[in-house]
Amino acid sequence: MSKDNKILxxxxxxxxxxxxxxxxxxxxxxxxxxxxxIRWISAKKEEPGWLLEWRLKAFNNWxxxxxxxxxxxxxxxxxxxxxxYYSAPKKSNKPKSLDEIDPELLQIYERLGINLNEQKRLQxxxxxxxxxxxxxxxxxxxxxxxxxxIFCSFSEAVHxxxxxxxxxxxxxxxxxxxxxxxxxxxxxSDGSFCYIPTGVRCPMELSTYFRINAANTxxxxxxxxxxxxxxxxxxxxxxxxxxxxENQLHAAVVEIYAAKNSEVKYSxxxxxxxxxxxxxxxxxxxxxxxxxxxxxxxKISWTQVETGSAVTWKYPSCILKGDYSIGEFYSVAVTNNYxxxxxxxxMIHIGKNTRSxxxxxxxxxxxxxxxxxxxxxxxxxxxNARNFSQCDSLLMGDRCGAHTFPYIDIQNPxxxxxxxxxxxxxxxxxxxxxxxxxxxxxxAVALIVNGYAKEVLNQLPxxxxxxxxxLLALTLEGSVG
Amino acid sequence: MLSIKNLxxxxxxxxxxRGINLEVKAGEVHxxxxxxxxxxxxxxxxxxxxxxxxxxxxxxxxxxxxxxxxAPEDRAREGVFLAFQYPVEIPGVxxxxxxxxxxxxxxxxxxxxxxxxxxxxxxxKEKMKLVEIDQKLLSRSxxxxxxxxEKKRNEIFQMAMLEPTLSILDETxxxxxxxxxxxxxxxxxxxxxxxxxxxxxTHYQRLLDYIVPDYVHVLYNGRIVKSGTKELAMELEEKxxxxxxxxxxxASV
Ligand SMILES: Nc1ncnc2c1ncn2[C@@H]1O[C@H](COP(=O)(O)OP(=O)(O)OP(=O)(O)O)[C@@H](O)[C@H]1O
Ligand SMILES: [Mg+2]
Numbered sequence: 109m110s111k112d113n114k115i116l117x118x119x120x121x122x123x124x125x126x127x128x129x130x131x132x133x134x135x136x137x138x139x140x141x142x143x144x145x146i147r148w149i150s151a152k153k154e155e156p157g158w159l160l161e162w163r164l165k166a167f168n169n170w171x172x173x174x175x176x177x178x179x180x181x182x183x184x185x186x187x188x189x190x191x192x193y194y195s196a197p198k199k200s201n202k203p204k205s206l207d208e209i210d211p212e213l214l215q216i217y218e219r220l221g222i223n224l225n226e227q228k229r230l231q232x233x234x235x236x237x238x239x240x241x242x243x244x245x246x247x248x249x250x251x252x253x254x255x256x257x258i259f260c261s262f263s264e265a266v267h268x269x270x271x272x273x274x275x276x277x278x279x280x281x282x283x284x285x286x287x288x289x290x291x292x293x294x295x296x297s298d299g300s301f302c303y304i305p306t307g308v309r310c311p312m313e314l315s316t317y318f319r320i321n322a323a324n325t326x327x328x329x330x331x332x333x334x335x336x337x338x339x340x341x342x343x344x345x346x347x348x349x350x351x352x353x354e355n356q357l358h359a360a361v362v363e364i365y366a367a368k369n370s371e372v373k374y375s376x377x378x379x380x381x382x383x384x385x386x387x388x389x390x391x392x393x394x395x396x397x398x399x400x401x402x403x404x405x406x407k408i409s410w411t412q413v414e415t416g417s418a419v420t421w422k423y424p425s426c427i428l429k430g431d432y433s434i435g436e437f438y439s440v441a442v443t444n445n446y447x448x449x450x451x452x453x454x455m456i457h458i459g460k461n462t463r464s465x466x467x468x469x470x471x472x473x474x475x476x477x478x479x480x481x482x483x484x485x486x487x488x489x490x491x492n493a494r495n496f497s498q499c500d501s502l503l504m505g506d507r508c509g510a511h512t513f514p515y516i517d518i519q520n521p522x523x524x525x526x527x528x529x530x531x532x533x534x535x536x537x538x539x540x541x542x543x544x545x546x547x548x549x550x551x552a553v554a555l556i557v558n559g560y561a562k563e564v565l566n567q568l569p570x571x572x573x574x575x576x577x578x579l580l581a582l583t584l585e586g587s588v589g
Numbered sequence: 590m591l592s593i594k595n596l597x598x599x600x601x602x603x604x605x606x607r608g609i610n611l612e613v614k615a616g617e618v619h620x621x622x623x624x625x626x627x628x629x630x631x632x633x634x635x636x637x638x639x640x641x642x643x644x645x646x647x648x649x650x651x652x653x654x655x656x657x658x659x660a661p662e663d664r665a666r667e668g669v670f671l672a673f674q675y676p677v678e679i680p681g682v683x684x685x686x687x688x689x690x691x692x693x694x695x696x697x698x699x700x701x702x703x704x705x706x707x708x709x710x711x712x713x714k715e716k717m718k719l720v721e722i723d724q725k726l727l728s729r730s731x732x733x734x735x736x737x738x739e740k741k742r743n744e745i746f747q748m749a750m751l752e753p754t755l756s757i758l759d760e761t762x763x764x765x766x767x768x769x770x771x772x773x774x775x776x777x778x779x780x781x782x783x784x785x786x787x788x789x790x791t792h793y794q795r796l797l798d799y800i801v802p803d804y805v806h807v808l809y810n811g812r813i814v815k816s817g818t819k820e821l822a823m824e825l826e827e828k829x830x831x832x833x834x835x836x837x838x839x840a841s842v
Contacts, residue, residue: 536641541677543661544637544670545691545747546698555690559681559730 137194143167146294149194153263153298156270166283166293173287179450180479180511183392183419186357193295193328252310257341258303259314262330265301272303276334280363280400280427288359288421289396292328296361299329304339304370313569315344331362335370337403342373344572358417359394368403368430373411375568377576379583380416387446387475390418397424401433401459409436410453411567413576415583418447423481425454428462428490435464438564440576442557442583443476443508452481452513457493457523466497469561472508473584479511486523493523501531502560504553504584554581590615590786591636591656591755596647598635604645605631607811613755616783620797620822621790623808624830629790630674632808633759637671638664651755665691666698668754672744672761674790679731684743685713687731688750695751716749720776737764745773749780756780757788762796774799794826807833 137148146167150160175185252259258269265273283293304310335341345362358380366372374397383390393416399408410424426435437453455464464484472478478501486493501510512529534556542552558565558577565573591613598606605628613619621629635642636649638661649656656664679687692712693703704712717724722742732740741761748756758777762770777800781787789800797805797819805822807815809830814837815821825833 535677537677538679540637540639540661541673541679542687542691544665544673545687545751546662546665546695547691548662548694551690551694555682555687556679559679562681 135195136192139192140189141191141193141295145193149295149297152194153266155266158274159266162277162283163294163296166290167295169284170287170290170294173284173290175287179421179481180477180513181419181421181448181450183448186392188291188357191357194297251312255308255311256305257308257310258301260301262296262299262301262332265332269301269303272334273301273332276332276363276365277330278363280365280398281361281396286396288394289361292330292359292361292396296328296330299331299360301331302333302341302343304335304341306336306367307338308336309339310341313342313344327356327358327360329360331360333362333364333372333374333399335364335366335372335406337367338369339367340371342569343375344569345374345376345378357392357394360396362395362397362424364399364408366399366401366403366406366408366430366433369405370403371407371409372399373409374399374424375572376410376412376414377568377572377579378412378414378416378420379579381418382416382443382445382447382583383418385445387418390447391416392419392421393417394419394421397422398427398454399425399435400427401430401435401462403433404430404459405432406430407434407436409434409438409567411438411564412440412451413561413564413568413579414439414441414449414451415579417449420447420449420451422449422451423453425456426464427456427458428464428493429458430462431459432461433459434462437464437466437468437482438567439468440471440561440564440580441469441478441480442471442580443473443478444583445474445476447474447476449477450479450481452479452483454483454485455495457484457486457490457495459490461492462490463494464496466495466499467563468497468499469564470499470501470510471504471557471560471580471584472501472510473504475507477509477511479513481513481515483515483517484525485516486518486520486525488519490520491522493520493525495523495525497525497527499527499529500560501529502557503531503533550581550585553584557581557584590652592648592650593636594648594650596632596635596649597645598631598642599645600631600642605642605811606635608647609808609811609813611806611813613786613788615786616781617804618781618787618789618800618802620802620805620819621788621808621813622792622805622822622825624834627808628811629808630759631811633671633674633757633788633790636664636757637661637669662694663698665751665753666695670748670751670753670756672741672748672756672758674759674763676732676735676740676744678733678735680733682731683729684727684731684746688713688747691747692750713750716746719749719779720746721772722746738766738769741765742769742773745776749776752780754784755786755788757790759790760792761789762791762793770796771799794822797822809833809837 137145146163150163281289283290302314333343364372364374380391380393401408408426414420424437428435435455441449441451443449452468453466466482468480470478470480480499482497484495499512503510510531514527516525518525538556539549539552543549557580565576568576593609593611596606596609597604609632623629635644644657689709696703720742726739741764744761765773802819805817805819806813815833
């Protein structure tokens with residue numbers, strides 16, 4: 109084995125840092141999936157009739173659908189009847205302030221390095237934390253509400269702002285969109301809701317932390333972000349899951365609606381449990397994320413740093429409907445050991461003079477498989493559409509794989525679509541050069557990888573970028589060699 | 590300071606170094622010359638600890654330590670610096686950022702506290718002057734798109750930042766224009782002291798006008814076949830290597 113491979117080996121055999129789970133008394137649904145369970149969830153959440161109807165419709169649609177098999181990922185069939193579809197931390201009264209939150213919950217967040225109280229307040233981040241299925245604490249609500257910004261759990265929005273939820277739910281990702289989106293629509297438990305009114309620039313980063321706690325719980329969040337005319341919001345999502353032997357399913361749906369002249373930046377740092385060194389355990393992450401630039405001159409930008417999960421299936425997309433609208437996708441996806449990721453984006457140009465930009469940086473180590481799948485579609489009406497795609501792959505060692513699947517579909521002759529792709533290896537030359545300057549191999553890997561991913565990391569808000577850099581280094585620790 | 594005894598090294602089973610002997614004392618400058626492919630860069634790489642080369646025989650002692658036992662990063666931390674003949678590009682990593690990591694890791698090894706950003710920048714400013722390197726270059730990705738001369742100047746800048754005990758300069762002169770050669774040589778001379786030593790690998794006498802060697806060695810076929818003083822370099826400049834090759838070949842028949 110070459111030196112590169114040896115170090116890769118060592119670095120990649122690092123254990124997952126967030127692997128622990130706290131025993132919270134949970135309020136859970138019986139195992140299995142049927143109409144009764146959906147009614148149970150809806151009743152538990154005291155939902156209005158129209159939402160139950162909507163769920164049931166989604167469920168009936170889902171029953172007619174089959175699991176997609178086109179992605180370049182392999183995993184044993186998931187026993188959807190063996191999962192529990194709802195699990196809430198038991199606590200009779202909903203917390204009204206941070207002081208009322210179960211101290212054990214707060215402890216979980218602290219161990220995650222998330223601090224719901226003063227620390228985040230000082231940093232100017234509003235946090236809405238989702239533990240298993242129920243949103244437990246939302247800070248900053250008051251400051252935001254003065255501006256007319258609504259940032260709350262999805263369940264709360266259902267009760268407080270039913271007209272908005274009714275209007276936009278399923279408008280970007282229809283319940284029939286795909287197998288997992290349909291499943292999510294039927295059983296979604298909670299998530300975040302965000303509305304920025306006309307002309308308002310959200311003064312702080314809105315942040316949600318998801319984490320999966322209970323065993324055998326599929327987590328199905330639902331996030332809905334609405335940016336009204338001329339508004340701006342930057343939204344952060346961070347995830348971790350404690351270590352578990354059985355694979356846990358996670359099938360979220362995120363919908364973004366951007367009205368005329370508005371801009372939404374959505375950043376994700378995902379570090380769910382990827383399974384152990386031998387490929388046992390880990391999260392299955394099958395997510396549908398989509399935004400629509402509904403109005404002219406609107407913009408949606410997705411930035412993601414994906415380091416976790418055993419299997420990832422995820423394509424944050426933009427529908428560029430408004431003229432002059434802009435869609436962006438910046439992604440770093442790292443896979444190590446036996447992880448598999450099939451991720452990318454779809455840019456659908458419908459409006460005139462629409463532009464999209466895709467920057468995808470894949471990093472594969474160990475025996476992992478990392479695929480980029482991107483679709484650029486230019487519709488008939490979309491004259492002068494522009495797309496630029498840059499898809500780079502970095503390989504560490506020689507047992508991993510990187511794959512690129514670009515699909516381009518152009519129906520308007522004025523479109524200009526550019527695609528560039530590179531594949532490189534962390535070279536022994538680079539590592540030796542660093543070593544010769546006194547830099548250890550692990551730090552050299554971190555340096556090289558962060559340099560490689562810089563264009564994407566630069567898109568993240570400052571605090572997140574630093575976290576993401578550390579995460580990249582951590583994920584690849586033990587992996588060069 | 591450095592003592593090389595009967596050093597043999599091979600790559601992928603092919604012997605390249607075939608019994609090198611060299612003693613370098615503190616305060617000295619040694620020049621190593623020799624035809625292309627004779628093993629000069631190989632010697633430099635073996636000293637720096639490149640693992641592709643297998644040392645099959647011999648020993649290297651550096652300041653009382655068995656150099657061959659040390660990992661490449663520890664050799665660097667002990668004070669061995671190699672200015673590469675072909676510096677490597679690292680996209681997305683600025684020279685500044687790279688050097689900050691390097692300097693602080695070296696300091697940590699030596700039990701010194703890390704330099705904070707302000708301290709680091711002020712040290713950098715001072716060293717930048719020494720080799721007249723532009724700030725703009727240092728904020729770009731390391732060596733990426735640098736001209737040949739810029740890369741070489743950057744190597745010496747790094748040397749200035751790391752303050753090594755033993756510097757090995759592998760053809761640092763190639764690619765430098767006339768002014769740059771003077772500036773870079775001046776930098777190297779300024780960094781010299783009676784506690785440090787320098788090994789310069791070069792093909793040309795010109796560099797040795799600036800960095801004056803105490804000894805000149807000719808490497809041929811993996812062995813030092815001739816050693817002398819700076820006059821030897823002038824003789825080589827004039828006559829080439831054929832006469833040495835002939836001497837060696839005659840002796841080995
Ligand atoms: N990976 C390799 N496999 C086989 N031979 C190699 C390898 N690397 C170097 N060599 C050979 O080792 C010999 C010595 O190379 P080296 O780079 O040390 O020469 P040099 O004296 O520095 O030459 P130059 O003056 O051209 O820089 C050359 O013949 C070279 O082809
Ligand atoms: Mg050479």
